[in-house]
Amino acid sequence: MSRTGISNAPKIINAEDIQDIAVGSSFLATGGGGDPYIAQLTTEQILKQSGGVELLSLDAVPDDALVVAIGGIGAPMVSLEKLGNGQEPLWALEALEAHVGRKADALISFEVGGANSLIPIAAAAQRNLPVIDADGMGRALPEMQMVTFSIYGVKGTPMAVVDEFGDSVVINARNSSAAERLVRNVSQAMGGACVSAEHMMDGATAKQVSVPGTLDLCRQVGAAIHRHRGNPSAFLQDLEGIMGGSIYGTTRVLSEGKVVDVRRKIEGGFNIGEIVLEPFGDPENPVVIQFRNEYLTAEQGGRQLAMVPDLICAIDADTALPVTAESVRFGQRMIFVGVGAPEIMRREQALEFVGPRAFDMAFDFTPLEEIA
Amino acid sequence: MKIGIDVGGTHTDAVVVDGNNIIAAVKSLTTEDISSGITHALESVLNEEGVESSNIQAVMIGTTQFTNAVVERRHMNPVAAIRIGRQSSAAVPPKVGWPVDIDACLGSEVFMLEGGYEYHGGPICPLDDREVDALIKSLRARQIGAVALCGVYAPVNAEQENAVADRIKAELPEVDITLSHQVGRIGLLQRENAALLNASLMGLSKKVIRAFQSALKSQAIQAPLFISQNDGTVMTASYAEHFPVLTFSSGPTNSMRGAAFLSGLRDAIVIDVGGTTADVGMLVHGYPRESNVAIEVGGVSTNFRMPDILPLALGGGSIVQEDGKTIGPISVGHDLVSRGRIFGGDTLTATDIAVAAGVAEIGEPARVSALSEQTVQTAMARMREMLADTVDRIKTGDQPLSVIAVGGGAFLVPEDLPGAESVLRPGNAGVANAVGAALAEIGGEVEMLYVPGKTSRGDAIAEATRLATVKAVEAGACSDTTRVTDIEETTLAYMAEDTERLRVKVVGQLKAA
Numbered sequence: 102m103s104r105t106g107i108s109n110a111p112k113i114i115n116a117e118d119i120q121d122i123a124v125g126s127s128f129l130a131t132g133g134g135g136d137p138y139i140a141q142l143t144t145e146q147i148l149k150q151s152g153g154v155e156l157l158s159l160d161a162v163p164d165d166a167l168v169v170a171i172g173g174i175g176a177p178m179v180s181l182e183k184l185g186n187g188q189e190p191l192w193a194l195e196a197l198e199a200h201v202g203r204k205a206d207a208l209i210s211f212e213v214g215g216a217n218s219l220i221p222i223a224a225a226a227q228r229n230l231p232v233i234d235a236d237g238m239g240r241a242l243p244e245m246q247m248v249t250f251s252i253y254g255v256k257g258t259p260m261a262v263v264d265e266f267g268d269s270v271v272i273n274a275r276n277s278s279a280a281e282r283l284v285r286n287v288s289q290a291m292g293g294a295c296v297s298a299e300h301m302m303d304g305a306t307a308k309q310v311s312v313p314g315t316l317d318l319c320r321q322v323g324a325a326i327h328r329h330r331g332n333p334s335a336f337l338q339d340l341e342g343i344m345g346g347s348i349y350g351t352t353r354v355l356s357e358g359k360v361v362d363v364r365r366k367i368e369g370g371f372n373i374g375e376i377v378l379e380p381f382g383d384p385e386n387p388v389v390i391q392f393r394n395e396y397l398t399a400e401q402g403g404r405q406l407a408m409v410p411d412l413i414c415a416i417d418a419d420t421a422l423p424v425t426a427e428s429v430r431f432g433q434r435m436i437f438v439g440v441g442a443p444e445i446m447r448r449e450q451a452l453e454f455v456g457p458r459a460f461d462m463a464f465d466f467t468p469l470e471e472i473a
Numbered sequence: 474m475k476i477g478i479d480v481g482g483t484h485t486d487a488v489v490v491d492g493n494n495i496i497a498a499v500k501s502l503t504t505e506d507i508s509s510g511i512t513h514a515l516e517s518v519l520n521e522e523g524v525e526s527s528n529i530q531a532v533m534i535g536t537t538q539f540t541n542a543v544v545e546r547r548h549m550n551p552v553a554a555i556r557i558g559r560q561s562s563a564a565v566p567p568k569v570g571w572p573v574d575i576d577a578c579l580g581s582e583v584f585m586l587e588g589g590y591e592y593h594g595g596p597i598c599p600l601d602d603r604e605v606d607a608l609i610k611s612l613r614a615r616q617i618g619a620v621a622l623c624g625v626y627a628p629v630n631a632e633q634e635n636a637v638a639d640r641i642k643a644e645l646p647e648v649d650i651t652l653s654h655q656v657g658r659i660g661l662l663q664r665e666n667a668a669l670l671n672a673s674l675m676g677l678s679k680k681v682i683r684a685f686q687s688a689l690k691s692q693a694i695q696a697p698l699f700i701s702q703n704d705g706t707v708m709t710a711s712y713a714e715h716f717p718v719l720t721f722s723s724g725p726t727n728s729m730r731g732a733a734f735l736s737g738l739r740d741a742i743v744i745d746v747g748g749t750t751a752d753v754g755m756l757v758h759g760y761p762r763e764s765n766v767a768i769e770v771g772g773v774s775t776n777f778r779m780p781d782i783l784p785l786a787l788g789g790g791s792i793v794q795e796d797g798k799t800i801g802p803i804s805v806g807h808d809l810v811s812r813g814r815i816f817g818g819d820t821l822t823a824t825d826i827a828v829a830a831g832v833a834e835i836g837e838p839a840r841v842s843a844l845s846e847q848t849v850q851t852a853m854a855r856m857r858e859m860l861a862d863t864v865d866r867i868k869t870g871d872q873p874l875s876v877i878a879v880g881g882g883a884f885l886v887p888e889d890l891p892g893a894e895s896v897l898r899p900g901n902a903g904v905a906n907a908v909g910a911a912l913a914e915i916g917g918e919v920e921m922l923y924v925p926g927k928t929s930r931g932d933a934i935a936e937a938t939r940l941a942t943v944k945a946v947e948a949g950a951c952s953d954t955t956r957v958t959d960i961e962e963t964t965l966a967y968m969a970e971d972t973e974r975l976r977v978k979v980v981g982q983l984k985a986a
Binding site: 139142143146147176179181182183184185186187265266292293359434 | 565597866972
């Protein structure tokens with residue numbers, strides 16, 4: 102079943118793949134990314150009309166190709182009412198292209214988390230462009246400066262932001278943090294959510310600064326979840342095989358148990374808190390999971406079991422479906438799984454932005470495989 | 474005194490309640506036409522001593538007919554879907570993801586109008602009068618009988634939905650209209666689904682309510698008729714005529730409300746054991762805790778106010794394997810009385826095990842005396858484990874709670890259920906549903922968003938309470954008995970400007986006739 106082998110035939114994403122990508126990206130979103138359901142429906146509609154989208158392997162991107170990242174910014178709640186009209190990603194791209202006077206040759210996701218793994222696919226379908234099988238995180242994270250594109254020197258701006266009428270704002274900022282602050286305010290003026298085209302780069306650069314193979318990985322993980330719905334142990338067995346053939350590291354069940362406490366608060370636009378899990382068969386040794394939109398650390402008896410940027414993914418112990426941090430509830434039975442982050446997220450330069458200390462924690466990063 | 478009636482798949486139960494006393498209770502069979510079963514149940518209770526039709530102040534009926542209509546795709550009328558907010562929502566058209574057969578019942582008429590609101594209630598853009606004119610022309614030309622209107626953020630601001638409805642009413646007064654903000658909350662697709670199902674059932678609801686009213690009339694009952702809804706309160710018959718979808722989950726709700734009354738507990742876990750399944754739910758302040766997740770009705774995703782119920786495949790008719798280790802999910806259901814061992818059949822059921830273990834006295838115990846002690850003990854332990862596991866999952870905190878066991882198979886719930894402080898088995902537990910129907914109150918609910926920097930929390934709650942009280946009184950509550958039963962606040966994540974979502978529910982006693 103592994104699709105990671107190299108083949109000459111172009112890979113195609115069809116409407117039937119979208120649900121798998123949506124659920125798989127929700128798994129890799131490590132508790133963040135919101136509910137990708139609306140983006141799934143929208144993207145399915147677009148692909149049914151346009152046909153499939155070519156999934157371009159990162160190493161096959163021409164060095165001089167113009168690559169643009171596209172995704173949604175703002176409150177996932179808003180998308181429950183404002184479903185969009187399906188044109189916004191295309192308009193964001195066109196606004197950026199008009200600003201710089203060049204056309205994009207390929208699109209890329211800045212995070213494979215929830216809706217943002219699907220938005221580039223929708224725009225690619227409408228423009229008959231390929232979408233690159235890669236992203237800027239290999240997971241989801243809360244802020245713009247945490248994208249590998251930014252970490253490894255690509256400027257986030259100029260970025261074009263649009264609403265459902267195609268009204269647009271082009272932002273030019275000195276760095277990603279400044280751009281992040283400006284776009285939050287524009288998003289607010291656009292009704293709480295908007296679509297952004299950003300991080301323009303050439304193909305040669307994209308190869309240096311992207312996390313490869315992640316969209317196809319989402320598809321495989323999502324397919325495994327659907328195949329084994331209601332059977333978490335069968336899914337986890339498949340997951341190990343899928344991750345083993347990828348650029349991700351060790352995959353290990355961190356803990357399996359019942360949620361005995363959830364504390365959360367909203368601070369600075371983030372969903373911050375912790376989950377206390379009582380492991381099955383070992384109720385005396387609770388596991389504490391800290392989250393800030395995404396799950397960041399898992400600790401048991403003063404010992405870290407896994408930490409950001411390694412992935413801490415969560416599934417429901419009954420359905421095997423991914424569980425977002427905002428939906429965890431008391432009494433829920435969950436399985437937390439650690440997955441070693443791709444090497445590009447673990448370099449010293451990256452850890453400055455995505456390591457434990459970037460989230461105000463008082464310890465350095467220890468890779469999952471070095472934790473016994 | 475009040476009469477409560479529960480129309481179930483098998484039985485139509487009726488109780489007469491005077492103050493806090495149950496003075497009559499009957500079980501009769503549900504009939505194909507429903508109303509003759511109700512007439513029969515009414516006749517039976519009115520024959521009881523001390524019950525006079527002239528003393529009845531109100532009749533409350535809980536019914537599963539509308540849920541069944543959707544599940545079976547029967548009695549559903551075609552509906553035109555009208556979405557307000559084309560520019561902001563056209564990517565996902567109405568009825569996406571519906572099963573083909575139910576989609577076909579409603580027909581293919583879809584209209585998209587410009588308009589809609591932002592999360593803060595300001596307009597995205599105004600309605601276009603020419604579009605509304607064209608809509609009315611089309612509705613007239615295509616002889617459309619029912620419409621469902623759904624606007625972007627209509628639960629925050631319903632002005633545009635109301636404006637379009639007023640135009641349709643003025644020009645096409647015979648058209649059945651459902652407005653999404655009256656049947657659903659935030660979540661456009663699910664609210665739209667609710668409005669579509671509701672509009673489609675309005676033809677049936679008029680017939681059903683009239684049949685109920687004629688059953689009352691045939692027994693010379695002058696009292697007003699109320700219908701049970703999902704959240705444990707009732708609505709007036711004329712309101713139910715317009716909002717049949719609000720009855721969708723009234724069955725489990727009534728049994729939980731009945732359990733609260735019969736036991737005297739307001740915070741507890743209720744296990745309603747039937748023939749095939751046990752429904753496990755939580756009572757919070759005397760009402761069922763509501764579910765937070767999308768609920769499917771007949772394959773259509775909705776966001777109705779539904780109790781959070783965990784169904785467990787364990788009932789009196791659940792088939793038990795010979796070794797006692799596996800119980801259910803297959804049940805003999807209504808055939809228990811012919812297939813169960815204690816009734817002379819050859820199938821080992823959960824009820825047979827309970828009789829063999831001495832916790833129930835039904836049928837002929839001698840027929841199960843040959844069962845091995847080990848099988849009986851293993852099966853009893855397995856049932857205890859299944860129930861304990863479900864009780865554990867329904868709890869939201871580790872506070873000690875009692876379990877109230879109701880329904881025909883309540884004896885399957887053991888005295889020493891892990892996770893339960895105690896197990897109560899109140900009298901009349903078999904007609905808990907009808908009791909719940911008889912005792913229901915009437916309520917109103919409002920959901921709104923506010924920005925704390927611009928509106929104080931106190932003002933926001935006061936305004937939501939005022940609006941919810943108006944809704945409750947409109948629905949039939951006595952204005953001097955209304956009280957707030959629930960305030961739920963959610964901070965919307967990721968918004969630069971902190972935005973709060975506030976939901977307030979107000980409940981009051983029914984106005985006397």
